[in-house]
Amino acid sequence: MSEATRTHTSVSEVGQAARIGRTFCGPKRVVFVVNNDRSFLSHRATWGAALQAAGASVTVIAEDTGEADAICRLGFGFVAVRVGREASGVLAMTRSATQILVALLRLRPNLVFLSATVAFTLGWPAAVMLRGATFVRVVGGVGRALDPSVLTTRASRVVQLSGRVAGRLGNVFTLFQTEHDRETFARLGLLPARERSLIIPGTGIDVNAWQIDEVRDFGNPVILFASRLYREKGVYEFVRIAEKLRGRGWRFQVAGDPDVGVESAVTTEELEAWRRDGAVEFLGHRKDMARVLSEATLFVFPTRHPEGTPKVLIEAGACGLPSVVSGHPGCSAVIEHGVTGIVLGAEPTVAELATAVDELASDAAKAGAMGAAARERVATTFLLDTVLTRLLEWNAVGAVRS
Incomplete structure (x- = not known):
């Protein structure tokens, strides 16, 4: 991560x-x-x-x-x-x-x-x-x-x-x-x-370090994005997903701070505007990510950044979370489409992302099955x-x- x-x-x-x-x-x-x-x-x-x-x-x-x-x-x-x-x-x-x-x-x-x-x-x-x-x-x-x-x-x-x-x-x-x-x-x-x-x-x-003690309630969706906050990571798309799905009673959370020194980092003014809008909860820098992940029901990571296997996806899987991700090779190496989450195109639109989020957030049984499969995949591969x-x-x- x-x-x-x-x-x-x-x-x-x-x-x-x-x-x-x-x-x-x-x-x-x-x-x-x-x-x-x-x-x-x-x-x-x-x-x-x-x-x-x-x-x-x-x-x-x-x-x-x-x-x-x-x-x-x-x-x-x-x-x-x-x-x-x-x-x-x-x-x-x-x-x-x-x-x-x-x-x-x-x-x-x-x-x-x-x-x-x-x-x-x-x-x-x-x-x-x-x-x-x-x-x-x-x-x-x-x-x-x-x-x-x-x-x-x-x-x-x-x-x-x-x-x-x-x-x-x-x-x-x-x-x-x-x-x-x-x-x-x-x-x-x-x-x-x-x-x-x-x-x-x-x-x-160590999957045991990310063990979930309580039963996750997939019927009350908490949709999480966690990363350094700059454009290529997909935070702007995540905020627009939250705005598009506003009114469902679902919670959308962002964990992380702007990456100072990166030209495309989220600005202080943008963060303040998003906070005032209220579609997304901003958690800031968190050291207790096992707790943050355990309280979520779906992880979303529409990255365009050329990264390897994102550790945050592996940690989310270890916590039993299904994921919605872009089709970046690193994401595809972690998430098995239709089994541990939904893998979209390399640069999915907000509409495509919102549809995928809606599909899993609206179906607790499907999200739960994918989350269990995600934890099993981490335990056997990473x-x-x-x-x-x-x-x-x-x-x-x-x-x-x-």
Whole structure:
């Protein structure tokens, strides 16, 4: 899930990751380069815990947005660097790349995870100087910079050039969440050696950490959208769905805050106008997403953002929620159409989305059956145990069974 809506991986997931890690003997010094501390806690803390339990000292290089102490309390080192975004200015990107390089040369890691586009765009030069270390580009979706509509922009050209150079280095590997993203990298020349890549469907989740204690009342619909709030994620469509279906007595909720720094982020004025209109309840940033999801009856995620397997969809499924989603490859990899939810086209209209929401919100039995199927699918496809075992057994990571 987006760090805007869920900052911390659950304690039980971190504990389970450590138990899995203790069955391996891994590299001694591991570094994660991520855009900010929240992103590490929401998406990579379990990986860090598993590698730490396998014998590694783990350090995180990221921007400190106020959660660095939480990372340190997990036993990880922390180096504050403003990593920024792939669309940052040249001077800012150069400064960040230099700081990352200096930190990595000082830490001398055996294994480096460059998590997300900006991290592997700025972090790869260290792979030239640290030839004995393995660098893993973690592609949780190809991101805005590699969207077909922007491939000729300056920011995209920088990402493509750095990706092509890094891909040719023998100590650089790439981890994907979907085959679609691997094919995109190959088509753009960013993955010249497919044998140095692996597909793992997501970060991994402990379904027991998302257990529902009470019986969900599908007869009183609570329809939820949760994400960082910018246009490509589908929040504008969600608000229009709520307005279109106003008067049904259903509740529509949005969890998350605007993503400051993204050009298409929802503005303060827009949020205030939506609040005054009253069609949607805005919950803001929430750390108790298990509770928020457990109180909902339907999840809606009409994203157009080029992401991998959205963790929020996996978490919603673990909570027993059916979903209505766009036909983005990452969403289709999580939601099975007609079984665990409804998958529409790549860019569904508001009318199409409203019809799908109406179909499930109006049929409690159907929504309940799909929700149960969603939890079962998560339990068989996206388990933390499965993901971490595949990760640790990958030759790029260099861990062996202890």
